[in-house]
Amino acid sequence: MVRVQFAALCGAFVFASGGGAFAADHVVTMKGAAHSPEMVTAAVGDTVRFVNDDDQNHAVFVPTAGFALDLGKQEPGQEKSYVLGKAGTFTVECVFHSNMMTTVEVK
Amino acid sequence: MRVTLTSLTAGAFLTLAMGSLHADTERVVFPAGYQDSFVNYLDVDHLDRKRVRKMYINSRAHDAAKAGEDLPEGTILIMEDHNAKKNADDTLMTDADGRLIAEDAVTNLFVMEKQAGWETDNGHWEYAWFLPDGSRKADAKFEGCFSCHANRTERDYNFTYSKFVSDQAM
Structure with a gap:
Protein backbone atom coordinates (compact mmCIF):
# COMPACT_ATOMS: atom_id res chain seq x y z
CA MET A 1 0.00 0.00 0.00
CA VAL A 2 2.75 2.42 0.93
CA ARG A 3 4.66 1.53 -2.28
CA VAL A 4 1.59 2.29 -4.44
CA GLN A 5 0.93 5.61 -2.69
CA PHE A 6 4.57 6.65 -3.12
CA ALA A 7 4.44 5.80 -6.84
CA ALA A 8 1.27 7.88 -7.23
CA LEU A 9 2.96 10.86 -5.59
CA CYS A 10 5.97 10.54 -7.90
CA GLY A 11 3.65 10.43 -10.88
CA ALA A 12 1.95 13.63 -9.76
CA PHE A 13 5.32 15.36 -9.37
CA VAL A 14 6.41 14.35 -12.88
CA PHE A 15 3.10 15.56 -14.31
CA ALA A 16 3.51 18.94 -12.60
CA SER A 17 7.11 19.30 -13.75
CA GLY A 18 6.07 18.75 -17.35
CA GLY A 19 4.82 22.37 -17.48
CA GLY A 20 1.43 23.78 -18.38
CA ALA A 21 -0.48 21.84 -15.74
CA PHE A 22 -0.19 24.66 -13.21
CA ALA A 23 -0.03 27.69 -15.48
CA ALA A 24 -1.33 30.66 -13.55
CA ASP A 25 -3.76 33.42 -14.40
CA HIS A 26 -2.79 36.99 -13.65
CA VAL A 27 -5.47 39.66 -13.75
CA VAL A 28 -4.71 43.27 -14.63
CA THR A 29 -7.67 45.54 -14.01
CA MET A 30 -8.23 48.81 -15.82
CA LYS A 31 -10.21 51.23 -13.66
CA GLY A 32 -10.07 54.95 -13.01
CA ALA A 33 -7.72 55.28 -16.02
CA ALA A 34 -5.14 53.22 -14.16
CA HIS A 35 -3.79 49.67 -14.28
CA SER A 36 -3.80 47.46 -11.23
CA PRO A 37 -1.44 45.97 -10.33
CA GLU A 38 1.44 47.97 -11.74
CA MET A 39 3.79 45.01 -11.49
CA VAL A 40 3.16 41.39 -12.43
CA THR A 41 5.62 38.56 -11.95
CA ALA A 42 4.73 35.50 -13.96
CA ALA A 43 6.10 32.36 -15.59
CA VAL A 44 6.26 31.29 -19.22
CA GLY A 45 2.94 29.69 -20.06
CA ASP A 46 0.96 31.84 -17.64
CA THR A 47 -1.95 33.94 -18.90
CA VAL A 48 -2.45 37.64 -18.27
CA ARG A 49 -6.10 38.69 -18.35
CA PHE A 50 -6.84 42.35 -18.96
CA VAL A 51 -10.20 43.34 -17.54
CA ASN A 52 -11.76 46.71 -18.37
CA ASP A 53 -13.58 47.56 -15.17
CA ASP A 54 -13.78 51.20 -16.14
CA ASP A 55 -16.46 53.37 -17.73
CA GLN A 56 -14.32 54.23 -20.77
CA ASN A 57 -12.49 52.37 -23.51
CA HIS A 58 -8.94 51.16 -23.08
CA ALA A 59 -6.54 49.30 -25.35
CA VAL A 60 -3.64 47.13 -24.24
CA PHE A 61 -0.43 47.93 -26.08
CA VAL A 62 3.10 46.66 -25.47
CA PRO A 63 5.88 48.68 -27.18
CA THR A 64 8.78 46.62 -25.79
CA ALA A 65 10.99 45.09 -28.48
CA GLY A 66 10.57 41.33 -28.66
CA PHE A 67 7.21 41.49 -26.91
CA ALA A 68 5.41 44.21 -28.89
CA LEU A 69 1.72 43.57 -28.92
CA ASP A 70 -1.62 45.26 -29.63
CA LEU A 71 -4.76 43.64 -28.26
CA GLY A 72 -7.09 46.26 -29.71
CA LYS A 73 -9.85 48.32 -28.14
CA GLN A 74 -11.58 47.06 -25.02
CA GLU A 75 -14.94 48.52 -24.15
CA PRO A 76 -16.14 48.68 -20.54
CA GLY A 77 -16.67 45.17 -19.24
CA GLN A 78 -14.58 43.49 -21.93
CA GLU A 79 -11.78 41.12 -21.10
CA LYS A 80 -8.82 40.10 -23.26
CA SER A 81 -6.10 37.55 -22.52
CA TYR A 82 -2.53 36.90 -23.58
CA VAL A 83 -0.46 33.77 -22.96
CA LEU A 84 3.13 34.54 -22.04
CA GLY A 85 5.34 32.74 -24.53
CA LYS A 86 8.85 33.67 -23.42
CA ALA A 87 10.87 35.02 -20.53
CA GLY A 88 11.73 38.69 -20.19
CA THR A 89 10.31 41.98 -18.99
CA PHE A 90 7.96 44.23 -20.88
CA THR A 91 5.76 47.25 -20.32
CA VAL A 92 2.01 47.23 -20.84
CA GLU A 93 0.46 50.56 -21.80
CA CYS A 94 -2.92 51.88 -22.85
CA VAL A 95 -3.17 53.36 -26.34
CA PHE A 96 -5.60 56.02 -25.12
CA HIS A 97 -4.09 56.89 -21.74
CA SER A 98 -0.34 57.37 -21.58
CA ASN A 99 -0.21 57.24 -17.78
CA MET A 100 -1.56 53.68 -17.55
CA MET A 101 1.31 51.21 -17.20
CA THR A 102 2.05 47.77 -15.86
CA THR A 103 5.42 46.05 -15.92
CA VAL A 104 5.30 42.32 -16.55
CA GLU A 105 8.29 40.19 -15.58
CA VAL A 106 8.21 36.70 -17.05
CA LYS A 107 10.55 34.11 -15.58
CA MET B 1 -5.58 95.51 -55.92
CA ARG B 2 -8.97 95.45 -54.18
CA VAL B 3 -9.87 92.16 -55.93
CA THR B 4 -6.61 90.58 -54.79
CA LEU B 5 -7.16 91.59 -51.17
CA THR B 6 -10.69 90.21 -51.29
CA SER B 7 -9.42 86.91 -52.69
CA LEU B 8 -6.78 86.63 -50.01
CA THR B 9 -9.31 87.33 -47.28
CA ALA B 10 -11.75 84.81 -48.69
CA GLY B 11 -9.01 82.23 -48.94
CA ALA B 12 -7.94 82.75 -45.35
CA PHE B 13 -11.52 82.54 -44.13
CA LEU B 14 -12.07 79.34 -46.05
CA THR B 15 -8.93 77.80 -44.58
CA LEU B 16 -10.03 78.64 -41.05
CA ALA B 17 -13.55 77.43 -41.72
CA MET B 18 -12.22 74.02 -42.79
CA GLY B 19 -11.23 73.39 -39.20
CA SER B 20 -8.09 72.01 -37.64
CA LEU B 21 -4.64 71.98 -39.12
CA HIS B 22 -4.24 68.48 -40.47
CA ALA B 23 -4.51 66.07 -43.33
CA ASP B 24 -2.53 67.51 -46.18
CA THR B 25 -1.48 63.95 -46.84
CA GLU B 26 -0.25 64.75 -50.33
CA ARG B 27 2.86 66.26 -48.76
CA VAL B 28 4.02 62.80 -47.75
CA VAL B 29 5.71 61.00 -50.63
CA PHE B 30 5.86 57.21 -50.94
CA PRO B 31 9.23 56.17 -49.45
CA ALA B 32 10.58 54.15 -52.35
CA GLY B 33 13.22 51.57 -51.41
CA TYR B 34 12.54 51.84 -47.67
CA GLN B 35 12.81 48.12 -47.07
CA ASP B 36 16.47 48.29 -48.06
CA SER B 37 17.43 51.64 -46.57
CA PHE B 38 15.28 52.05 -43.44
CA VAL B 39 15.73 50.32 -40.08
CA HIS B 46 -1.76 42.83 -33.58
CA LEU B 47 -3.76 39.92 -32.23
CA ASP B 48 -7.06 41.73 -32.54
CA ARG B 49 -6.68 42.16 -36.29
CA LYS B 50 -4.56 39.07 -36.90
CA ARG B 51 -1.73 41.12 -38.36
CA VAL B 52 1.97 41.69 -37.91
CA ARG B 53 3.03 45.32 -38.11
CA LYS B 54 6.67 45.90 -39.03
CA MET B 55 7.90 49.28 -37.87
CA TYR B 56 10.61 51.20 -39.74
CA ILE B 57 12.47 54.46 -39.37
CA ASN B 58 14.76 56.20 -41.84
CA SER B 59 18.45 55.78 -41.10
CA ARG B 60 19.24 59.48 -40.69
CA ALA B 61 16.62 59.88 -37.99
CA HIS B 62 17.68 56.63 -36.34
CA ASP B 63 21.29 57.82 -36.17
CA ALA B 64 20.21 61.11 -34.63
CA ALA B 65 18.04 59.42 -32.03
CA LYS B 66 20.81 56.97 -31.09
CA ALA B 67 23.06 59.97 -30.54
CA GLY B 68 20.57 61.30 -28.03
CA GLU B 69 18.97 63.92 -30.26
CA ASP B 70 15.27 64.59 -30.71
CA LEU B 71 13.69 63.16 -33.83
CA PRO B 72 14.79 65.61 -36.51
CA GLU B 73 12.79 67.23 -39.26
CA GLY B 74 12.73 64.72 -42.10
CA THR B 75 12.02 61.78 -39.82
CA ILE B 76 9.92 59.14 -41.53
CA LEU B 77 8.21 56.37 -39.56
CA ILE B 78 6.54 53.52 -41.37
CA MET B 79 4.06 50.88 -40.22
CA GLU B 80 4.05 48.02 -42.74
CA ASP B 81 1.07 45.69 -42.38
CA HIS B 82 1.19 41.95 -43.04
CA ASN B 83 -1.47 39.36 -42.46
CA ALA B 84 -0.44 36.78 -39.86
CA LYS B 85 0.05 33.21 -41.00
CA LYS B 86 -2.61 30.70 -40.00
CA ASN B 87 -2.71 27.00 -39.35
CA ALA B 88 -4.95 24.62 -41.29
CA ASP B 89 -7.64 25.02 -38.61
CA ASP B 90 -7.58 28.80 -39.09
CA THR B 91 -5.87 29.46 -35.75
CA GLY B 98 4.54 32.51 -29.13
CA ARG B 99 5.01 35.34 -31.62
CA LEU B 100 2.92 35.68 -34.78
CA ILE B 101 4.52 34.89 -38.13
CA ALA B 102 4.02 37.42 -40.89
CA GLU B 103 3.03 36.46 -44.40
CA ASP B 104 5.47 37.86 -46.95
CA ALA B 105 2.99 40.11 -48.72
CA VAL B 106 2.59 43.71 -47.57
CA THR B 107 -1.08 44.67 -47.34
CA ASN B 108 -0.87 48.34 -46.38
CA LEU B 109 1.76 50.96 -45.65
CA PHE B 110 1.15 53.76 -43.17
CA VAL B 111 3.66 56.60 -43.13
CA MET B 112 4.16 59.46 -40.73
CA GLU B 113 6.63 62.17 -41.65
CA LYS B 114 7.90 65.21 -39.80
CA GLN B 115 8.98 68.35 -41.60
CA ALA B 116 9.73 71.89 -40.49
CA GLY B 117 6.93 74.18 -41.50
CA TRP B 118 4.27 71.49 -41.48
CA GLU B 119 1.91 72.79 -38.82
CA THR B 120 -0.63 70.10 -37.95
CA ASP B 121 -2.65 68.89 -34.97
CA ASN B 122 0.33 66.66 -34.17
CA GLY B 123 3.14 69.15 -34.19
CA HIS B 124 5.00 68.87 -37.49
CA TRP B 125 3.77 65.37 -38.33
CA GLU B 126 1.69 64.40 -41.33
CA TYR B 127 0.22 61.00 -42.22
CA ALA B 128 -0.31 59.04 -45.40
CA TRP B 129 -1.70 55.64 -46.40
CA PHE B 130 -0.20 53.79 -49.32
CA LEU B 131 -0.99 50.50 -50.97
CA PRO B 132 1.79 48.01 -51.74
CA ASP B 133 2.10 49.28 -55.32
CA GLY B 134 2.93 52.74 -54.01
CA SER B 135 -0.42 54.30 -54.85
CA ARG B 136 -2.34 56.27 -52.26
CA LYS B 137 -5.32 54.66 -50.59
CA ALA B 138 -8.37 56.33 -52.08
CA ASP B 139 -10.69 58.10 -49.66
CA ALA B 140 -8.38 57.47 -46.73
CA LYS B 141 -9.28 59.21 -43.49
CA PHE B 142 -6.65 60.43 -41.06
CA GLU B 143 -8.65 61.81 -38.13
CA GLY B 144 -8.01 58.53 -36.31
CA CYS B 145 -4.26 58.86 -36.82
CA VAL B 165 15.31 54.24 -28.04
CA SER B 166 14.80 54.84 -24.32
CA ASP B 167 14.67 51.09 -23.63
CA GLN B 168 17.94 50.59 -25.50
CA ALA B 169 19.57 53.29 -23.39
CA MET B 170 18.69 51.54 -20.12
Missing part, protein backbone atom coordinates in the same frame (compact mmCIF):
# COMPACT_ATOMS: atom_id res chain seq x y z
CA ASN B 40 13.11 47.74 -39.10
CA TYR B 41 13.29 48.35 -35.37
CA LEU B 42 10.21 46.52 -34.12
CA ASP B 43 7.53 44.01 -35.06
CA VAL B 44 4.13 44.32 -33.35
CA ASP B 45 1.73 41.40 -33.06
CA LEU B 92 -2.95 31.84 -35.76
CA MET B 93 0.45 30.29 -36.35
CA THR B 94 3.13 31.17 -33.81
CA ASP B 95 6.84 30.62 -33.43
CA ALA B 96 8.65 29.03 -30.48
CA ASP B 97 8.25 32.25 -28.47
CA PHE B 146 -4.18 62.39 -35.44
CA SER B 147 -6.43 61.70 -32.47
CA CYS B 148 -4.68 58.48 -31.44
CA HIS B 149 -1.14 59.80 -31.81
CA ALA B 150 -2.13 62.86 -29.80
CA ASN B 151 -2.12 60.47 -26.82
CA ARG B 152 1.69 60.34 -27.04
CA THR B 153 2.75 63.98 -27.27
CA GLU B 154 5.46 63.29 -24.70
CA ARG B 155 7.01 60.84 -27.18
CA ASP B 156 6.79 63.25 -30.09
CA TYR B 157 3.53 61.65 -31.18
CA ASN B 158 4.89 58.15 -31.76
CA PHE B 159 3.96 54.98 -29.88
CA THR B 160 6.95 52.76 -30.39
CA TYR B 161 10.13 54.40 -31.66
CA SER B 162 10.88 56.78 -28.80
CA LYS B 163 10.18 53.99 -26.32
CA PHE B 164 12.46 51.71 -28.32
